[in-house]
Amino acid sequence: MKVAFVLYDRMTALDFVGVYDPVTRLQTMHFRPDLRCDLCALTSTVMDDRELEMSATVVGEPLHGYDLLIVPGGYGTRRLQKSERFIAWLKTAEKVPLKASVCSGALLLGACGWLRGRRATTHAGALTELAAYCSQVVSERVVDEGEVITAGGVTAAIDLGLHLVRRLAGAAAAQQIARQMEYPAALA
Numbered sequence: 727m728k729v730a731f732v733l734y735d736r737m738t739a740l741d742f743v744g745v746y747d748p749v750t751r752l753q754t755m756h757f758r759p760d761l762r763c764d765l766c767a768l769t770s771t772v773m774d775d776r777e778l779e780m781s782a783t784v785v786g787e788p789l790h791g792y793d794l795l796i797v798p799g800g801y802g803t804r805r806l807q808k809s810e811r812f813i814a815w816l817k818t819a820e821k822v823p824l825k826a827s828v829c830s831g832a833l834l835l836g837a838c839g840w841l842r843g844r845r846a847t848t849h850a851g852a853l854t855e856l857a858a859y860c861s862q863v864v865s866e867r868v869v870d871e872g873e874v875i876t877a878g879g880v881t882a883a884i885d886l887g888l889h890l891v892r893r894l895a896g897a898a899a900a901q902q903i904a905r906q907m908e909y910p911a912a913l914a
Contacts, residue, residue, distance in 0.1 A: 727760050727894070730792040732816065732831075733767040733782055736802030740775040741828040744883025745796050748891050751903045757895040764792075768815055775801050789819035794890070798883070799829025799849060807837040826875040826890060828883040832856055835874060842873040849879040884909060 731746060746763070753761035766789060767782035772895050773805060774780070797816070806812045817838050819825065827835045832848040837839055837860025846860040847853075848868045867882045868875065868889045877886035888909070892900040906909070 727758055727762070727794070728792045729761065729763045729794045729796065730766045730784075730789050730819070730822070732789075732795065732797045732834075733765050733772045734800075734802050734806060734812070735769075735779055736775045736805075737772065737798045737800035738829060738880055739776070739778050739780075740876030740880050741798030741800060741831065741883050742780075742796075743800070743888040744881065745826070745828060745890070748884065748900075748907065749796070751906065752891055752895055752899070753901060755899075755906065757891075757903075758837050759914040768812065786815070789816070790821055792819065793824065795819045795822045796798050796890075796896075797823045797825070797827040797831035797834050798867060799827065799831040799833075799852075799880075800860075803830040803852075805832045807833045813837050823895075824873060824875070824890075826877070826886060828877045828886055829879050830855075832876040833859070835876065836860060840874050841876070844874055845869050846871070846874075846876040847878050848876060851879075872896050900912075 728736040752758040765782050766784045775797045794902040830852045840859035845862040848856045867885045886899050
């Protein structure tokens with residue numbers, strides 16, 4: 727299973743790391759030993775909204791060969807949702823069977839047209855903006871619409887990560903990973 731984590735300038739690091747931690751534990755805890763993750767970006771390095779620099783492992787390559795695409799949110803989404811170059815690159819993931827976002831990353835999924843006719847959520851500060859892209863905006867931690875999953879504000883990244891673990895490896899794996907992370911099992 728191949729996972730693409732999308733990185734870009736002015737993203738929120740916790741949106742990325744909150745999902746990355748539980749999802750990568752699928753491999754390190756041997757629930758999905760076939761799991762492989764790439765950090766995908768249009769540039770070799772990106773800087774989050776607080777000047778934390780991260781390096782991409784895959785730069786500028788099409789995103790069509792993945793099983794799961796994960797898009798974090800952050801201030802950069804406001805500009806990127808209108809960037810023809812970025813959206814064209816993101817749309818190379820059209821055939822990826824499962825797409826997920828955290829926080830305002832939903833705006834990027836929406837700009838690609840992937841939220842059309844679906845319910846979706848995002849950070850409370852972007853709910854109004856999200857309405858242009860989906861059929862119904864909801865204030866929930868995680869909204870699973872089958873092929874597309876959106877999560878609310880920053881800390882919902884961990885909830886999304888555990889939700890993805892549940893989808894990919896079952897409830898028992900999600901509970902075991904939540905316990906390992908010392909995250910309340912009731913949320914797994």
